Amino acid sequence: MTEHSTVYDCIVIGFGGIGSAALREAANKGWRVLGIDRFGPAHDRGSSHGQTRIIRRAYFEHPNYVPLANRAFEMWDELNKRHRTSIEIKELITKTGLLQIGRPESEVIEGVLHSAQLHDLRIEQFTPREIQLRLPLFKISENHIGLFEPDAAFLRVELCVAAMVNQAVKRGAEICSDAIVERWFVEDSGVVRVLTDQGNFRSKRLVIATGAWSAEMLPDLPLGLQVLRKQQHWFQLDRVDQRIENGFPCFLLEQDNGDCFYGFPEIDYLGMKICEHSRGTPIVGPGTMDRSLNQAELDRTTAFMKSHLNFGRQRLVHHSACMYTMSPDGHFWVDRYPGFSNVVFAAGLSGHGFKFAPVLGQHLIELLEGVCAPELEFLGVANRLADSRQ
Numbered sequence: 001m002t003e004h005s006t007v008y009d010c011i012v013i014g015f016g017g018i019g020s021a022a023l024r025e026a027a028n029k030g031w032r033v034l035g036i037d038r039f040g041p042a043h044d045r046g047s048s049h050g051q052t053r054i055i056r057r058a059y060f061e062h063p064n065y066v067p068l069a070n071r072a073f074e075m076w077d078e079l080n081k082r083h084r085t086s087i088e089i090k091e092l093i094t095k096t097g098l099l100q101i102g103r104p105e106s107e108v109i110e111g112v113l114h115s116a117q118l119h120d121l122r123i124e125q126f127t128p129r130e131i132q133l134r135l136p137l138f139k140i141s142e143n144h145i146g147l148f149e150p151d152a153a154f155l156r157v158e159l160c161v162a163a164m165v166n167q168a169v170k171r172g173a174e175i176c177s178d179a180i181v182e183r184w185f186v187e188d189s190g191v192v193r194v195l196t197d198q199g200n201f202r203s204k205r206l207v208i209a210t211g212a213w214s215a216e217m218l219p220d221l222p223l224g225l226q227v228l229r230k231q232q233h234w235f236q237l238d239r240v241d242q243r244i245e246n247g248f249p250c251f252l253l254e255q256d257n258g259d260c261f262y263g264f265p266e267i268d269y270l271g272m273k274i275c276e277h278s279r280g281t282p283i284v285g286p287g288t289m290d291r292s293l294n295q296a297e298l299d300r301t302t303a304f305m306k307s308h309l310n311f312g313r314q315r316l317v318h319h320s321a322c323m324y325t326m327s328p329d330g331h332f333w334v335d336r337y338p339g340f341s342n343v344v345f346a347a348g349l350s351g352h353g354f355k356f357a358p359v360l361g362q363h364l365i366e367l368l369e370g371v372c373a374p375e376l377e378f379l380g381v382a383n384r385l386a387d388s389r390q
């Protein structure tokens, strides 16, 4: 097996959503950094593909995420400026607003209002009739309300990953694609050894950002991760008001039974993307997940569409299987590896992590430098693992 002689300042395992951001951050510091991935930059086998991701501030999951979302918006704007060197290059982030719908006492509506009040965020409230007048595609139940966050946006997910890898490489990062990390360990000297099917590497520091494969790379940590298969669908509808040029926003709707569906404006020939955020099928091996169309998941989404959208006919144009890596409480795990101050990881992003990629990438590199960010401590392992053992 090849023993590579370079001792890197930092190795990043996995350059998907979070790893590509960490790679860029490390390269910006002038570190000699190597990214290793079992696929290539911006592939469709992990959790960072499917055209679009929503970015929002009024965070229903917990108000602690609001300051991180504020920073994420700034960082994506900055990244976009560097990436978009000509008008022909598609933007990474597109502002559409986000309409969140549900009963006033639903988790989403209560959570959005709570975060908005605590952090003084601008949110507009609409009745079902007001929503239908403005956005006739929606069929809204009388017991629902809509909360509109005007600054929310979507990110072009593959372009974002590719842009971060691109910027890292321009700053001197090396990348090793199609290489599977088998294991890693820290030598007595403190140097990290990373063993792959393309040879062995050494580094002073290590970032582990392996998404759905995190349990394999962090086998000694009881993080309680569960990987869920999630199906993304794109539909053509027999109307046009859902198109982005007609001002259609992103949306998320919580049904009365707690199930949540979301969608995006139609941005190209694939049609309108509509998916389920709730539920999902547990899977064991991310590498062997069945990627063919799951009829039951499609049926749930089309049933949602029939109940909540006004259209005559729809046609499924495209579908793609993706993965949520759930933590037990739905909050991310981002911390130093216990016992090793030169090894950090991000795992269990629980289906809502992409928007924070630049923030988490920066945080991982800062943790390696011994810098602690109090606003990210709620994502750490020490207290939460202790709590879960009580």
Ligand SMILES: Cc1cc2nc3c(=O)[nH]c(=O)nc-3n(C[C@H](O)[C@H](O)[C@H](O)COP(=O)(O)OP(=O)(O)OC[C@H]3O[C@@H](n4cnc5c(N)ncnc54)[C@H](O)[C@@H]3O)c2cc1C
Binding pocket: 013, 014, 015, 016, 017, 018, 019, 036, 037, 038, 039, 045, 046, 047, 048, 049, 050, 052, 053, 054, 055, 179, 180, 181, 182, 209, 210, 211, 212, 213, 217, 230, 231, 232, 275, 322, 323, 324, 346, 349, 350, 351, 352, 353, 354, 355, 356
């Ligand atoms: C359908 C869907 C919709 C979503 N919607 C949103 C949304 O609207 N907003 C939002 O913020 N988030 C959303 N998310 C969540 C978000 O996309 C993920 O949290 C995020 O992309 C995960 O990034 P990651 O870096 O952890 O994983 P990935 O991007 O999958 O990266 C992990 C990388 O590690 C590599 N790897 C793994 N093991 C190894 C190994 N042993 N050796 C080498 N390389 C390895 C993989 O090849 C992969 O490239 C959604 C997720 C899905 C699936």
